Amino acid sequence: MLARRIPSILPCMNRQESLEVTKIYSIAGLLSERGKLVQERPFRSPHHTVSSVGIVGGGQIPKPGEVSLSHRGVLFLDELPEFSKSALEVLRQPLEDKEVTLSRSKITLSFPSDFMLISSMNPCPCGFYGYEEDRSCTCTPHQVQRYRSRISGPLLDRIDLHVEVPRVNFETISSKSVPESSEEIRSRVNQARQIQQERFKESATLCNSGMVPAQIRKHCELDQDGKGLLHQSFDRLGLSARAHDRILKVARTIADLAGEEKIQVAHVAEAIQYRALDRKFWG
Secondary structure (H helix, E strand, O other): OHHHHHHHHOOOOOHHHHHHHHHHHHHHOOOOOOOOOOOOOOEEOOOOOOOHHHHHEEOOOOEEOHHHHOOOOEEEEOOHHHOOHHHHHOOHHHHHHOEEEEEOOOOEEEEEOOOEEEEOOOOOOOOOOOOOOOOOOOOOHHHHHHHHOOOOHHHHHOOOOOOOOOOOOHHHHHOOOOOOOHHHHHHHHHHHHHHHHHHOOOOOOOOHHHOOHHHHHHHOOOOHHHHHHHHHHHHHHOOOHHHHHHHHHHHHHHHHHOOOOOOOHHHHHHHHHOOHHHHHHHO
């Protein structure tokens, strides 16, 4: 449910993005109405039996796969460890390069694949690992380890936010309080995107996630407290260089959402917190 709400808080697509998505869906033969632009951001949720060809595309006459069909939108992989190893590992290149290249004997085609990857998984096969209530995990340590090892470290390293979702209690479900609407959240996201558009107006970068190392050094400068916290976490958690840069990008985005010109130590701390799940479960 959380994943399906993400498109509702993302900025609406501009004309250029609509044209890009429409072209892809036209090539794939998925346009519902000829001559009509796709106006809503894609949300793709393939079944876990999908093949690697289904993920990146292919065939005798290469067609776009799920990574391209979710261009400018969301690719949601539910029950991530249930996907085949090959289907998951082919995600690594599109996540980095924002495009996928398919080579055949007579033709080589490149499709754009700038998408937001969202996935979900249980902590163990039975789903109750870490519960403090009456329900206890029935899995052996070997079963838990084998289940989690289906997600490789390099793939996990490319996921910016690791969020643990606890069980919802009855009081929360039955509460009559009115939560914040998607329109209100989208308004904050639009404000942050406007800040980023102004920041990158002289480059091809669209938002913080697309920053190259030179832009990270320029726009993600930390004070002494922030550097000290990041240094301590880098050594203690054994983070990679990729994780270091992604923490800075997330911290910059948190600061933009808060309307802050400079990254504060609290923004760095929150960004680091989102990297802790791989060390909690995989460390």
